[in-house]
Amino acid sequence: MDESGIHDYLAILKRRRLPFFVTFFAVLTLSVIFTSLWSSYRSTAMVQIQQPDIPESVATPSGVPSASQIQALADQRINQIQQRITSTAALVDIITKFDLYPSARRSKPMTEIVEAMGKKIKLEMVSADMANPAAAQRLQSGQLAAIAFTVSFDYADPLKTQLTVSDLIGRFLDEDAKQRREQAAETSAFLARQVTELDAKMLVQEKAISDFRAAHAENRPEALALNQQNAANIAISIQSVETRIAEIERTRGDIMAQLAVVDPYSRVIADGQILTTPAIQLKALQAKYSTSLGQYGEFHPDVIKLRRQIEGLRSQMGQSPETADLNAQIIDTQTGLAAAETTLGPDHPDVRAYQRRKAELETRLAVASREPLRHETLKADADNPAYLMLVAQSNSARNQHAALLVQRTTLERQLAKLRQAIAETPAVEQQYAALARDYDNSQLRYRELNAKKMAADMSATVEQNGKSERLVLLNPAELPTDTRPKRSLLLAAGLFLSLVAGIVMIGLTESLSRSVHGTSHLAALTGVAPLVTISHIFTHDEQAAARRHQVLVAGLVSGGLVLAAVLINALVIPLDVVWSTVLRKFGLG
Incomplete structure (x- = not known):
């Protein structure tokens, strides 16, 4: 019975082979197409973040971030490089170079192909846990001490997949080296320009400070104590000079008082008679002048002659022209007053006018008389020893007085200058402090920039010598031998589905058929087995x-x-x- 069943199944398979194979190959073709589209080859390469060959303490100057701090942000730099090498222009270059997606390029725009290729490129960081939990908490997940990264690419052709990954890795390494060299060179050049500009600025500031110190040499803040001390000393000196001036003025007053009572001429006795001195002659002429003026009037020739004789004697006696004129005016006023009182009375307005005129002239004469005697007003032919000694003392006192006046004026000028300098010191100190503060800030900035420039120059040298942190290819891209997911499994599943679909198609077509096939089928339909079976004769x-x-x-x-x-x-x-x-x-x- 079993053999009969097997033969029946084989007969059915033979009889329904066409729909079986059509269904089988149709499903198998669809599975192959699905497998080719869904699964692809993946090639992966690993790049290590190589630590610097030079110790961190030597290659990193003070004030510059250490390598451990830079390493924590290595993934950020790698991601930046990834954005560059996976840009549209770079991927178009790779697609053209390796003839990727040939069929898609004939029907789709390049932007869609580039976008699809970008999704097939995977970059994964290989990180190590940091020993310091506090440092780990400050960083995001995936940023913990990145030590390497992998680059993978999925494509239908294994060889092109390997070549594409190798090209991407090469671009990674080249871009990293180029970026580091350019950054080091640009940083060094930028800092060099900053140092040069700051150096020029400091020269200007130094010149400004020098000019300011030269312009305010006397009122600089550091000269304040000296100026105050000098001002106090000069004030004491002025007081001393004024004391000496007062003493000399008293001495000159005493000398002038003595000169007023000492006759410049000695009495000379000749032939038993005392010769008349100019003073006696002056008094006699003044008395005669008053009498003649009352008798003859002001313009009488005798009166004019007497007035001239009086002026000559006064000049000889050392009176100044101003004093002599005032004496003459007083005599004339007295003569007029005496005549007016005689003729007009004491209460007449003219008499009062003469009185006021006389008082005014006497006041002016008193003031002129108090003026110190000048050397040229003294009597040149005086021969009285006492008078000559007083004249010498007067001249000496006058010279000392003039010298002390000059000295006092000089000291007062110096004191005024020092006081002005002391008064201007706070404003000058404020201005100088502003200049000094700017210069100190520039110096601090210069030291910082110079240290950074030295660090940048060292970094550039290290980069040129290839001794800095760099990317090193650890595992190159290998030729993939299997797909992801495995195409063998997908094809096996497709083959199984094809067989199942063929068998289902056989059952379906057999159940829908109206034909009678074989004795078993006929017996099943009629309920009576046939007597004889004749085989087919070919x-x-x-x-x-x-x-x-x-x-x-x-x-x-x-x-x-x-x-x-x-x-x-x-x-x-x-x-x-x-x-x-x-x-x-x-x-x-």
């Missing part, structure tokens, strides 16, 4: 057709095998890769 034409069919089947099988090889080479794995893998397995590669 004719000559049927045998020829069978042979042709076998040839056709062999050709289809051969073509299927060739097609399968082509599909495997195109969709699964290149046959040369399979051959190389097999040789390596047996140690013949």
Whole structure:
């Protein structure tokens, strides 16, 4: 019964082979297409973040971030490089270089292809846990001491996948080295310009401070104590000079008082008679002048003659022209007053006018008389020893008085200058403090910039010598031998689904058929088994057709095998890769 069932199944399979194979190959083709589109080869390369060859304490000057701090942000720099090498222009260059996505480029715009390729490029950081929890908390997840990273790419062609990853890694390394060199060179050049500009600025500030100190040499803040001390000393000196001036003025007053009572001429006795001195002659002429003026009037020749004689004697006696004129005016006023009182009375307005005139002239004469005697007003031919001694003392006192006046004026000028300097010191100190503060800030900034420039120059030297932190290819991209997910599993699943679909199609077509096939089917339908079964007798034409069919089947099988090889080479794995893998397995590669 079992054998009969198996034969029936085989008969059904033989009878329904066409829908089976159509369904089988249709589902298998769809699975192959799905497998080729969904699975792809992945090539991965690993790049290590190489630590500097030079110790951190030597390569990193004071005030510059250490390598450990820079390492914590290594992923940020790597991500920046990734953005550059996965830009549209860079990916278009790679697509053109390796002829990626040839069919898609004929039907889709390049921007969509580049976007799809960018999604296929994966960068993953390889990090190590930091020993310091506090430092780890300050960083985000995935930024903990990045020590390496991997770059992978998914594509249908394993060789092109490997070449693409190798090209991406090369661009990574080149871009990192270029970026570091350019950054070090630009930083050094920028800091050099800043140092040069600041140096020029400091020269201007130094000149401004020098000019300011030269312009305010006497009222600088550091000279305040000296100026105050000098001002106090000069004030004491002025008081001393004024005391000496007062003493000399008293001495000159005493001398002038003595000169007023000492006759400049000595009394000379000749032939038993005392010769008249100019003073006695002056008094006699003044008395005679008053009498003649009352008798003859002001313009009488005798009166004019007497007035001239009086002026000459007064000049000889050392009176100044102003004093002599005032004496003459007083005499005239007295003469007029005496005549007016005699003729007009004491209460007449003219008499009062003469009195006021006389009082005014006497006041002016008193003032003129108190003026110190000048050397040229003294009597040149005086011969009285006492008078000459007083004149010498007067001249000496006058010279001392003049010298002390000059000294006092000089000291007062010096004191005024010092007091002005002391008064201006706070404003000058404020201005100088502003200049000094700006210069100190510039000096501090200069030291900082100079230290940074030295660090930048050292970094540039280290970069040029290849001794700094850098990216090193640790694991190069290898030729992938399997897809992700594995195409063999997908094809096996597709083959299984194809068989199931073919069997389902056989059952479906057999259940829908109205034909009677075999004795079992007939017995099942009629309920009575047939008496005799006659086998099919093949004719000559049927045998020829069978042979042709076998040839056709062999050709289809051969073509299927060739097609399968082509599909495997195109969709699964290149046959040369399979051959190389097999040789390596047996140690013949």
